[in-house]
Amino acid sequence: MKKFGYQQANTDHTLFSKHRAGVEVTRSKHSLFLSQKKYVMDLLADTGMLDCKPADTPIVENHKLGVYVDQVPTYKERYQRLVGRLIYLSLTRPDIAYVVSVASQFMHSPSEDYIAAVMCILSYLKSAPRRDLLFKKNGHLDLKGYTDADYAGNITNRRSTLGYFTFVGGNLVTWHSKKQNVVPRSFAKSEYRGIAQGVCEILWLRWLLAEIGFRLDGATKFYCDNQSAFEIANNPVQHDQTKHVEVD
Structure with missing residues (x-):
């Protein structure tokens, strides 16, 4: 653990x-x-x-x-x-x-x-x-997050479950597990929606840290284990092919 x-x-x-x-x-x-x-x-x-x-x-x-x-x-x-x-x-x-x-x-x-x-x-x-x-001093306030999702894991309605957790200064501060509201047609779309939820959490944490006087200058690292979802999120050219998830 x-x-x-x-x-x-x-x-x-x-x-x-x-x-x-x-x-x-x-x-x-x-x-x-x-x-x-x-x-x-x-x-x-x-x-x-x-x-x-x-x-x-x-x-x-x-x-x-x-x-x-x-x-x-x-x-x-x-x-x-x-x-x-x-x-x-x-x-x-x-x-x-x-x-x-x-x-x-x-x-x-x-x-x-x-x-x-x-x-x-x-x-x-x-x-x-x-x-x-455990919360301890690690000499930094780096913010990073991890996300994952299953694919059509719910046997009743075939919705996927997403999960993410975030670290601030090397300490676990937030975690979340929730069934998605829609039924994805592919593993990549399920993971992509998980990325979207995790990014919202990251943005909220950056805002919160800035409000209490700890403004983060660098980019935040966010990890996902699905290459297709990563490429969709990282390449604006592909967004035209994913208008059905444009809200994310």
Whole structure:
């Protein structure tokens, strides 16, 4: 989890530790750690999952969650309450951001399959109740971002899910996972829309940093792993061939 900026707090050099709205803030000489371990343990206790078998991942690979005509409904209020608490937990846990976004898509009509997916998240939290989000001084305020998207991953309506995260000064500051509003006809278009969303986040962060007195002079690096989407975004000549995504 180090690629997300996770690290266990070194309490030998801790100056202070405070709780704010369920978030534990621990500060050492050169670092700041955010954790919600107590919140996780309370959540596991309230749901009776303290003694559950830990899971290695928060969701099974290539899951088939969707809307089916023969699905067995479950207690709606309970499901909404659990997902709501997980949404709050994802404030410091980007490792569950994607699966929580998937679970939140079925709030209106949950089934037993969806509640089983939520229980899988809780089992994963049991395996790692504490994941400290690390912020440290790296001697710079460079801004960079990364984006990715699947292609037609939703089995119900074949929409894609995009995700991006950004770093300021080498520290993870924002992350996002969301199902796209349209159905792309190619992998490149799905990735291109992901780039557009990530660039909006980058522009907002540049504006925010300038507002608080840290104006960035150089260009911001933004990474995408799809060459076709990169060429579309980087070559204005090709924009005439992509008027259907001109809004991006």
